[in-house]
Amino acid sequence: MPKETFFNLPENKRQAIFDAAVDEFATHDFAQASVNRIVAKTGIAKGSFYQYFENKKDLFLYIVDQIGAEKMSYLAPEIENFAQTNFFTFLRILYLGGIRFAMAHPRYAEISRRLLASKGTPIFDETIARSMPATQAFFDNLLTQAIERGEIRPDIDSQFFTFIISALNTLVMEYHIEYVSSQYDETIMQTVNQFIDLLQYGIGVNHSR
Amino acid sequence: MPKETFFNLPENKRQAIFDAAVDEFATHDFAQASVNRIVAKTGIAKGSFYQYFENKKDLFLYIVDQIGAEKMSYLAPEIENFAQTNFFTFLRILYLGGIRFAMAHPRYAEISRRLLASKGTPIFDETIARSMPATQAFFDNLLTQAIERGEIRPDIDSQFFTFIISALNTLVMEYHIEYVSSQYDETIMQTVNQFIDLLQYGIGVNHSR
DNA sequence: AAGTCATATGACCACCCGGTCATATTTGTG
DNA sequence: CACAAATATGACCGGGTGGTCATATGACTT
Numbered sequence: 162m163p164k165e166t167f168f169n170l171p172e173n174k175r176q177a178i179f180d181a182a183v184d185e186f187a188t189h190d191f192a193q194a195s196v197n198r199i200v201a202k203t204g205i206a207k208g209s210f211y212q213y214f215e216n217k218k219d220l221f222l223y224i225v226d227q228i229g230a231e232k233m234s235y236l237a238p239e240i241e242n243f244a245q246t247n248f249f250t251f252l253r254i255l256y257l258g259g260i261r262f263a264m265a266h267p268r269y270a271e272i273s274r275r276l277l278a279s280k281g282t283p284i285f286d287e288t289i290a291r292s293m294p295a296t297q298a299f300f301d302n303l304l305t306q307a308i309e310r311g312e313i314r315p316d317i318d319s320q321f322f323t324f325i326i327s328a329l330n331t332l333v334m335e336y337h338i339e340y341v342s343s344q345y346d347e348t349i350m351q352t353v354n355q356f357i358d359l360l361q362y363g364i365g366v367n368h369s370r
Numbered sequence: 371m372p373k374e375t376f377f378n379l380p381e382n383k384r385q386a387i388f389d390a391a392v393d394e395f396a397t398h399d400f401a402q403a404s405v406n407r408i409v410a411k412t413g414i415a416k417g418s419f420y421q422y423f424e425n426k427k428d429l430f431l432y433i434v435d436q437i438g439a440e441k442m443s444y445l446a447p448e449i450e451n452f453a454q455t456n457f458f459t460f461l462r463i464l465y466l467g468g469i470r471f472a473m474a475h476p477r478y479a480e481i482s483r484r485l486l487a488s489k490g491t492p493i494f495d496e497t498i499a500r501s502m503p504a505t506q507a508f509f510d511n512l513l514t515q516a517i518e519r520g521e522i523r524p525d526i527d528s529q530f531f532t533f534i535i536s537a538l539n540t541l542v543m544e545y546h547i548e549y550v551s552s553q554y555d556e557t558i559m560q561t562v563n564q565f566i567d568l569l570q571y572g573i574g575v576n577h578s579r
Numbered sequence: 580a581a582g583t584c585a586t587a588t589g590a591c592c593a594c595c596c597g598g599t600c601a602t603a604t605t606t607g608t609g
Numbered sequence: 610c611a612c613a614a615a616t617a618t619g620a621c622c623g624g625g626t627g628g629t630c631a632t633a634t635g636a637c638t639t
Binding site for chain 1: 402488531533564567574575
Binding site for chain 4: 375378414415416418421
């Protein structure tokens with residue numbers, strides 16, 4: 162956590178630091194990111210930086226935390242509203258929200274993408290890996306309900322399920338940003354539908370769609 | 371390309387350098403990898419390194435090239451034998467081969483994984499991105515044939531198809547290494563089947579499996 | 580005005596990096 | 610053996626890093 166001095170700062174200065182840091186971490190992974198560049202861009206002294214933060218990691222974890230919180234407050238209402246509906250409908254909402262958020266905050270999306278891709282680093286373990294049990298539990302629950310409702314085949318393995326749903330979340334975002342890159346909800350929904358369709362029915366023929 | 375001096379080296383020395391470099395790039399991404407550590411581990415002088423290679427990138431691209439070639443020579447016979455069979459059968463063979471290769475050469479797999487995850491870096495553009503057109507063409511062809519044979523729904527988009535098949539290739543490997551981690555062909559095939567099944571039929575109910 | 584306490588500063592530290600180059604050593608040849 | 614060509618060497622370079630710390634500044638209290 163940042164030190165008290167950081168939170169005592171006038172808001173514009175605090176924002177400037179946050180913004181410069183977001184810029185830096187959106188364009189460099191954690192190891193490559195430079196405190197020197199952040200303070201230069203912000204116009205504060207190097208020493209001041211260390212009055213505000215324990216070290217580079219302190220700042221990075223704070224930013225990741227903030228991004229997570231903002232995304233959560235963005236998605237929470239929808240999750241509440243749709244959690245009890247058909248699983249595939251719910252997932253559509255979830256993926257749609259994720260892409261909308263990414264399109265609205267491309268730097269945040271880039272930071273998240275870099276973090277997700279940094280498997281094997283201590284930073285990954287302290288963030289993504291640490292939250293795996295909660296993720297697993299959440300999707301476990303979702304899967305059980307969906308099977309009970311007769312929406313998903315009962316022989317789907319829970320670990321496999323979580324892996325796929327999480328992976329598709331990343332993939333649908335990556336695909337939309339790379340190949341579609343539209344901000345309109347209808348277009349985003351087309352991308353999402355392509356992936357949900359694959360998930361639900363596969364790409365083979367002979368199914369009863 | 372490495373310089374002539376590198377290829378003139380006695381094989382054990384050449385191997386030692388190659389091996390140390392593989393170690394380094396399997397545990398650090400390109401930017402983080404250190405020439406100093408490679409020469410230290412090999413026991414050669416720093417100056418010698420630059421008698422053999424133009425620079426760090428020269429060595430890295432050579433290693434990636436070698437890994438690619440070895441994997442290709444490993445998969446080529448199977449590709450020839452199965453290219454004309456049912457698409458999903460063919461893909462099973464491809465994924466199975468990929469995982470077997472990764473299990474047999476975990477350091478190579480790790481280097482490939484890191485490279486694939488390094489999207490946005492110059493190194494990525496010079497390797498993965500550069501070979502995208504060929505990949506796209508290969509899968510375009512595969513998709514057309516599979517649709518003609520009535521194995522895949524004709525409304526599947528080619529770009530989406532390539533994206534998914536490539537992504538699943540990475541995912542099935544990652545999943546097997548992370549959660550299964552068995553060397554036995556039967557067990558690997560179980561992992562592969564989980565993914566192919568998802569691809570072909572989806573996870574929804576009401577299909578005609 | 581004096582004193583105290585929080586904050587701001589940038590020179591500085593030790594360390595590591597990729598890459599160079601003059602020099603020493605080895606190898607091959609006549 | 611002598612000479613030449615190829616190769617091996619490590620000190621050295623400029624530049625970057627994360628982090629520290631003595632000192633200066635400013636703000637608030639008595």
